[in-house]
Amino acid sequence: MTHFSIFENFGHSLKAQAHRIEARSVEDVERAFRLARQYGLTVTARGAGRSYNDAAMNGGGMVLDFSAMNRISEWDPKTGLVRCEPGVTIRQLWEHVLPDGWWPPVVSGTMTTTLGGCLAANIHGKNNFHMGTIGEHVVEFTALLPCGNLVTCSPQQNAELFYAMIGGYGLLGVFLTITLQMKRVFSGLLEVHAWPTSTLADHLKSLEDHAPDFDYIVGWLDCITIGHGQIHAARHLHDGEDPAPQQTLSLAYQTLPSRLFGVIPKRPLHVLIRPFMNNLGIWGINTAKYLVSLRRHVFRQSHAAFHFLLDYVPKWELAYGSGGLIQYQSLLPKETALPVWTEMLALAKRHGVPPYLGVTKRHRPDPFLLSHAVDGFSLAMDFKVTEARRRRLWQVLQDFDRIGLEAGGRFYFVKNSETTAETARAFYGKERLLKFKQLKQRCDPDGILQSDLYRRIFGPALASLDGQG
Amino acid sequence: MNPTLSPATPLRPRRRAILVGASSGLGAALARKLAREGWTIALIARRAELLERLQAEINADGIIRALTYIHDVKRHEQVTPLLRQIVADLGGLDLFIFNAGINLPPGLETLNAETDLEMIAVNLSGAIAWLAPVANLFKEAGEGMIVGVSSVAGDRGRYANPGYNASKAGLTAYLESLRNRLSRHGVHVLTVKPGFVDTDMLRASLGPKPFTISPERAAEDIYRAIRQRKQVIYTHPIWRWIMLVIRHIPSFLFRRLRI
Numbered sequence: 115m116t117h118f119s120i121f122e123n124f125g126h127s128l129k130a131q132a133h134r135i136e137a138r139s140v141e142d143v144e145r146a147f148r149l150a151r152q153y154g155l156t157v158t159a160r161g162a163g164r165s166y167n168d169a170a171m172n173g174g175g176m177v178l179d180f181s182a183m184n185r186i187s188e189w190d191p192k193t194g195l196v197r198c199e200p201g202v203t204i205r206q207l208w209e210h211v212l213p214d215g216w217w218p219p220v221v222s223g224t225m226t227t228t229l230g231g232c233l234a235a236n237i238h239g240k241n242n243f244h245m246g247t248i249g250e251h252v253v254e255f256t257a258l259l260p261c262g263n264l265v266t267c268s269p270q271q272n273a274e275l276f277y278a279m280i281g282g283y284g285l286l287g288v289f290l291t292i293t294l295q296m297k298r299v300f301s302g303l304l305e306v307h308a309w310p311t312s313t314l315a316d317h318l319k320s321l322e323d324h325a326p327d328f329d330y331i332v333g334w335l336d337c338i339t340i341g342h343g344q345i346h347a348a349r350h351l352h353d354g355e356d357p358a359p360q361q362t363l364s365l366a367y368q369t370l371p372s373r374l375f376g377v378i379p380k381r382p383l384h385v386l387i388r389p390f391m392n393n394l395g396i397w398g399i400n401t402a403k404y405l406v407s408l409r410r411h412v413f414r415q416s417h418a419a420f421h422f423l424l425d426y427v428p429k430w431e432l433a434y435g436s437g438g439l440i441q442y443q444s445l446l447p448k449e450t451a452l453p454v455w456t457e458m459l460a461l462a463k464r465h466g467v468p469p470y471l472g473v474t475k476r477h478r479p480d481p482f483l484l485s486h487a488v489d490g491f492s493l494a495m496d497f498k499v500t501e502a503r504r505r506r507l508w509q510v511l512q513d514f515d516r517i518g519l520e521a522g523g524r525f526y527f528v529k530n531s532e533t534t535a536e537t538a539r540a541f542y543g544k545e546r547l548l549k550f551k552q553l554k555q556r557c558d559p560d561g562i563l564q565s566d567l568y569r570r571i572f573g574p575a576l577a578s579l580d581g582q583g
Numbered sequence: 584m585n586p587t588l589s590p591a592t593p594l595r596p597r598r599r600a601i602l603v604g605a606s607s608g609l610g611a612a613l614a615r616k617l618a619r620e621g622w623t624i625a626l627i628a629r630r631a632e633l634l635e636r637l638q639a640e641i642n643a644d645g646i647i648r649a650l651t652y653i654h655d656v657k658r659h660e661q662v663t664p665l666l667r668q669i670v671a672d673l674g675g676l677d678l679f680i681f682n683a684g685i686n687l688p689p690g691l692e693t694l695n696a697e698t699d700l701e702m703i704a705v706n707l708s709g710a711i712a713w714l715a716p717v718a719n720l721f722k723e724a725g726e727g728m729i730v731g732v733s734s735v736a737g738d739r740g741r742y743a744n745p746g747y748n749a750s751k752a753g754l755t756a757y758l759e760s761l762r763n764r765l766s767r768h769g770v771h772v773l774t775v776k777p778g779f780v781d782t783d784m785l786r787a788s789l790g791p792k793p794f795t796i797s798p799e800r801a802a803e804d805i806y807r808a809i810r811q812r813k814q815v816i817y818t819h820p821i822w823r824w825i826m827l828v829i830r831h832i833p834s835f836l837f838r839r840l841r842i
Contacts, residue, residue, distance in 0.1 A: 117723050118719075118720040118721075118723040118724045119723065119724055120724050120725065120726060123593070125593070127593035128591065128592065128593045128596070129596075129675075130591065130674055130675040131670070131675040131676055131720075131724050132675070153664075153667055154667075154668065154671075155667070155671055156671075167592075167593075168590060168592065171590075173590065173591065173673075173674030173675040174670040174671040174672065174673055174674045174675050174676070175671055438593065440593045440594070499593050499594065504594045504595075504596075505594075507594055508594040508595065511594070531592045531593050531594070532592055532593075532594050532595075566590035566591070566674070567590075569589070569590045570589065570590045570592070
């Protein structure tokens with residue numbers, strides 16, 4: 115019934131064996147909870163395993179794999195309401211709704227993620243400043259709690275649980291069905307504006323000033339020169355702007371090219387990039403990219419091509435070599451972002467561990483209990499992990515946490531893998547954690563739902579509240 | 584009471600091992616070696632006091648590298664739940680070492696079935712009780728390393744100690760079978776054949792003891808073999824050649840010897 119399997123995070127930098135059990139129905143989930151009790155093990159729900167840290171890892175425990183529970187059970191092209199099982203991927207979703215003129219309101223940078231995972235993490239996209247997180251577009255969900263209750267939650271019904279389970283990292287219950295509101299689109303194309311930025315100050319000003327004019331905005335930041343960068347901002351086309359919407363809304367129009375410049379096949383590309391994945395090689399790549407990006411231009415691009423950059427190079431994560439990569443996302447209020455990131459990036463550079471990729475976004479707050487959002491910006495940084503770097507990088511990231519926390523920063527726990535329980539406790543504050551603890555005790559009194567993330571962050575942080583809950 | 588391990592992270596990764604028969608001699612030396620190399624180890628043995636002392640010694644610098652579990656390998660029914668618990672406590676499993684073994688003095692003139700069966704129960708049945716479920720787990724995962732500490736004594740049925748020879752010959756054969764079943768599934772099996780290692784077990788036995796090495800030296804040899812993914816090693820290495828000769832002694836001659 116269970117299958118001992120090896121699980122990894124998205125960046126292939128964390129690996130652990132666990133007892134895998136497949137979920138295809140609510141009965142399977144019930145059975146998994148029962149088995150966990152019988153064996154004295156804990157359970158973690160897992161979708162596509164695209165978290166950069168330990169959110170879907172449960173070393174030595176049970177992993178409830180939802181990837182096969184992936185039916186789209188209802189779709190209404192008139193209202194744009196779609197009801198899905200949790201293993202439905204973003205790819206399945208947009209391919210299902212786009213031909214009817216709809217698009218998911220919020221998507222991740224890869225379309226391989228599952229909706230269950232997206233809700234548990236309460237993901238944001240390049241339109242966070244405008245559309246909020248995915249949770250804000252959930253009309254209703256049903257979930258099974260380890261205490262045995264089957265609940266239906268919406269902003270009106272069981273609202274407390276609704277706002278805690280979305281973004282609750284799968285620690286209160288598991289999603290069984292998810293009803294989402296799609297966004298109406300009149301074309302399969304977006305109008306994309308691209309322009310360069312030469313300093314970090316310039317970059318952040320661009321993000322802030324231009325966000326209101328667009329539906330999406332995202333920046334690429336060269337973390338080696340600390341300032342060179344490029345902004346991509348896009349808007350949906352209005353009704354009538356696209357002369358042939360039927361054609362552009364078709365799936366055939368949305369395919370990502372399988373070749374680069376029409377000639378180089380992309381499948382083995384990650385192997386070709388590998389020799390450049392060092393400080394010098396990345397300096398070269400970044401410089402070349404910046405030179406190319408100096409040309410300001412406006413163009414039309416398909417939704418899939420604009421949104422799913424992470425799917426452009428198949429298995430790009432493997433380019434980082436055997437140690438894999440980790441991502442650190444720093445979310446900061448708009449007032450403190452500039453000095454803090456200047457300090458962080460200089461620190462990383464000084465220790466010889468500059469991020470190889472920096473991606474910036476504009477954010478706004480949201481009403482969820484364990485929210486990571488802020489009225490400000492985020493900078494997601496990818497770091498290469500090697501044996502020789504581990505200790506240095508760990509120290510640098512602890513400093514990032516300290517600096518970020520002091521500056522009113524927030525933390526997103528499907529990204530940072532090294533943040534400690536103490537940092538998390540300071541960031542969430544006593545009140546939020548107490549509320550989460552009460553919910554945890556109510557929904558999961560035996561502590562069945564645990565992940566490595568829970569044991570690293572939430573377990574110790576909640577335990578530190580003992581005598582106060 | 585075992586301390587709780589904090590979960591591994593990409594920058595603080597963990598390699599996890601189970602060591603059965605860890606309390607003294609070669610087992611304790613292996614435990615110290617693995618801990619020095621950064622492994623986290625579940626130490627299993629019968630004798631609580633020795634085990635806890637070893638745990639305290641390994642964990643003395645404040646980094647938790649050793650967990651302990653009291654278990655008698657003759658209690659086969661305990662293995663499956665205990666294995667499950669240990670894998671959960673460690674957060675996974677990469678390496679399994681079976682090192683439990685006893686060598687009881689044989690009856691000099693009259694054979695003693697009781698002591699022979701006792702050696703089979705610990706050295707062979709005890710090993711199988713652990714090796715089979717571990718092999719199943721690793722096969723499912725498609726990865727893992729199994730190390731069985733057998734003995735040069737398993738290479739030939741010699742005059743001196745039929746029960747010990749039989750138990751180790753059985754273990755060697757069992758490990759070889761596991762290797763043949765599991766290598767195609769990505770699982771590696773290492774058979775270790777120590778000669779004389781300077782431990783309590785050796786001190787209790789009779790006769791000359793050529794090429795005796797320290798448990799620390801044997802542990803170094805075994806760890807190197809684990810890293811190099813060897814299939815069979817002798818420690819001290821000279822035993823490979825000695826046993827090559829002994830394996831080829833024809834029966835008409837072997838019958839007349841007392842080795």
